[in-house]
Amino acid sequence: MDDLSGAFAQAFRLIVGFDPDLLEIVVLSLQVSLSAVILAGLIGLPAGAAVSVTRFPGRAVVIAVMNAMMGLPPVVAGLAVYLMLSRAGPLGDWGLLYTPSAMVIAQTVLVAPIIAALTRQAIEDLHGDYDEQLRAFGIGRSGMIATLLWEARVGLFTVLLAGFGRAVSEVGAVIMVGGNIDHVTRVMTTAIALETSKGALDLALGLGIVLLVIVLGVNALAGLLRMGVAGRAHA
């Protein structure tokens, strides 16, 4: 197929040509999705850990809901955030719609449940091994959560990466709350959607390849960081 070979040629040209518009789009993609993952981590890591070390009525329901929320369709997350941030919505006065901040919020809504659910599982496995020891030391619940999160950090790094992968690759939420405005809220995925709608399939696919290369780069960096963390853990 012409489109496929054309796509690799386009991707090569885009990367080598170092197009300033493309650079702007890539930087915004990374800013939005990394911010969303950090915020979602600040919410999801403690929330997931808290659920895993606490016993309360309805806990099974909470876990089921957390797991189900991992399948939240991006367009639904986008719609919910749109309804909140629209001028007709409760937070409309903030004027955040069609800004990168709105995109960060939408992706945080999307990613926080994933991080929370995966963290809960990771911590629960660890909790079984450490529970008695921690109790013997008389460590309170918040101390226990902090300790377990720290002990599980290597695995949780992968959890954050999964969240980043979800955030940087989704289009439904950011196109709705960001509006895909040129030079303001256009990111990799919305640019791909736009080129597809123009019928410029090779350029769209080329951008897709660039996106994959960037995600690969982020994962490689994270892998190095993770080795550093793991190395220190064994030191």
Place this chain on the structure above:
Amino acid sequence: MTKRFLSTVLAGLILSIILLMAPARADETFIIVQSTTSTQNSGLFDHILPVFTETSGIEVRVVAVGTGQAIKNAANGDGDVLLVHAQSAEEAFVEEGLGVERFDLMYNDFVIVGPSGDPAGIAGMTDASDALAMIAESGSTFASRGDDSGTHKKEQALWQEAGIDPAGSSGDWYLETGSGMGATLNTASAMGAYALTDRATWLAFANKGDLVIAVEGDARLFNQYGVILVNPERFAHVKAEEGQAFIDWLRSDEGQDAIGSYQLDGQQLFFPNAK
């Protein structure tokens, strides 16, 4: 060590927020225009907006969606100016007090495109409704927007005049894509289906495949674009002054010339007709 880890995370968080919250051109005034995909995908905005921004210092941020969604977004107050192509819906928007006044801006036309093999035998016809009737009769595949857009509204009106309700055959030969013009054209191109499209999107569309124009020139295929300032009395945050400046410029000789001078492959895509 825990402390160092936490402080690294916090520093990263603060840094990323600072980066995000300091857009490079925060001091520049801007307006949000709710508009339709045809004006964006055809490249018209890329051609005219820099001219306006240069003379006025006002940045124009375009949200390009289907006309139906653009009107809904504007009705929620999420925009300063509405620039779409569905005259009766636009007039209703003004009547409900959501917009100030509607102005004619420019026009082009719709065309029916289809596979070059022309299974319905409609090539060269000049009556769009008759052509649709023949598509229905032959059961040839037709890809509809199905998204309440300006193009979809026009298509529905043509079916009505043909005395046919294609919704009954939805999923059979009549396919409602529920998506934008480009996505619908991609579908039609891949399936060898007929479709109604505005000429600007068609000319700029790069994945035509086997599709060619089958029907054009019917007076009913006229496609008028209008522009409306979202009512600042209804939504206090609307940037009335800047929005009106944009509308005035579009209707001025300079703006109309900018619209008329936009060409793609030697063809004019939009014809200015502000009064």
